[in-house]
Amino acid sequence: xxxxxxxxxxLLAAFAAPVPAxxxxxxxxxxxxxxELVESGKNFFGSTSQGLASLVERAVSQYGLPNxxxxxxxxxxALFAGARYGEGRVYTRNAGQYSVFWQGPSIGFDIGGDxxxxxxxxxxxxxxxxVLGRYAGVAxxxxxxxxxxxxxxxxGDVVMVPIRSGVxxxxxxxxxxxxxxxxxxxxxx
Numbered sequence: 697x698x699x700x701x702x703x704x705x706x707l708l709a710a711f712a713a714p715v716p717a718x719x720x721x722x723x724x725x726x727x728x729x730x731x732e733l734v735e736s737g738k739n740f741f742g743s744t745s746q747g748l749a750s751l752v753e754r755a756v757s758q759y760g761l762p763n764x765x766x767x768x769x770x771x772x773x774a775l776f777a778g779a780r781y782g783e784g785r786v787y788t789r790n791a792g793q794y795s796v797f798w799q800g801p802s803i804g805f806d807i808g809g810d811x812x813x814x815x816x817x818x819x820x821x822x823x824x825x826x827v828l829g830r831y832a833g834v835a836x837x838x839x840x841x842x843x844x845x846x847x848x849x850x851x852g853d854v855v856m857v858p859i860r861s862g863v864x865x866x867x868x869x870x871x872x873x874x875x876x877x878x879x880x881x882x883x884x885x
Contacts, residue, residue, distance in 0.1 A: 726789035727761035736787075737815050740767050741861050747844035748815070748859065755817050755846065755857045762857075764788040764818035764827070766796060770860075773809035774870065778802045779884040782814060782874075791824045797880040802835070806868030810837070812860035819855040826854050828876050836869040849874060 728736075730752055737748045756762075768784015779801055786794040818827065833849035842863040849856045875885070 727763045728765060728789070729761060730756045733762070733765060733815075733817065736765070736767070737859075740815060741813055748861070751844055751846045751859045752815075752817070755859070759817070759819050759855060759857065762817040762819050762821075764821045766814070766816040766818065766827075766856075768796075768814050768816075769812065770798065770814055771809070771811040772802075774802060774804075774806040774866075774868065776803065776806065778806055778870065778872075780872075780874065781882075781884070783880065784814065784816075786818070786824065786827050788821065788824065794824050794827070794878075796827055796876055796878065798874045798876045799881060799884045800830070800872050800874040801884045802870040802872030804868060804870030804872075806837075806866070806870040808837075808864060808866030808868070810839075810860075810862045810864030810866045812862030814861075815859045817857040817859070819857075820853045822853075826852075828878060830873045830875045831856055832871075832873040834869070834871050837866045838868075840865050 733752050734749045737752065741748055764786055766784045766786050768782050770780055770782025772778060772780030781799045783797045786796050821827065829851050831849035831851040833847055835847045837845060844859065844861050846857060846859050
């Protein structure tokens with residue numbers, strides 16, 4: 697009986713304990729080097745790593761070293777108005793890994809569909825929950841079979857640079873947003 701009571705008190709104390717600093721507040725300041733990002737991307741994307749290396753180098757030269765990144769997959773399609781859905785994992789040095797889902801609408805001169813593996817470089821991440829929310833951006837694509845592409849999306853101080861390696865047929869320019877959530881949903885808004 698005493699052991700059960702002690703176990704119950706320990707469980708209640710664990711649930712009542714404050715959230716670790718990495719999740720509550722503070723900065724996820726430890727950044728990833730370009731070499732680490734390229735190596736992680738090689739393992740994720742496979743043999744198409746030369747295009748990845750040049751895009752990571754370009755992003756790092758423009759925005760510096762990210763303090764997080766997301767590896768995942770997404771798919772999208774459009775006939776002037778479109779939608780994109782995806783899922784992946786956020787990686788940080790201080791707060792570990794976190795599952796994330798994204799979806800969002802787009803509108804513009806855009807026709808076609810694509811499926812992609814995605815590596816998103818995340819900058820200015822103060823806490824892991826800063827990933828969640830709507831990130832606006834402009835995207836353009838012009839491919840018949842596949843290739844690499846890079847865009848930039850922003851929400852407050854947090855900047856994300858999605859690097860996609862996809863297949864499909866898509867041509868156009870659109871404006872839209874991606875809504876990052878902790879649970880999947882079919883509603884693109």
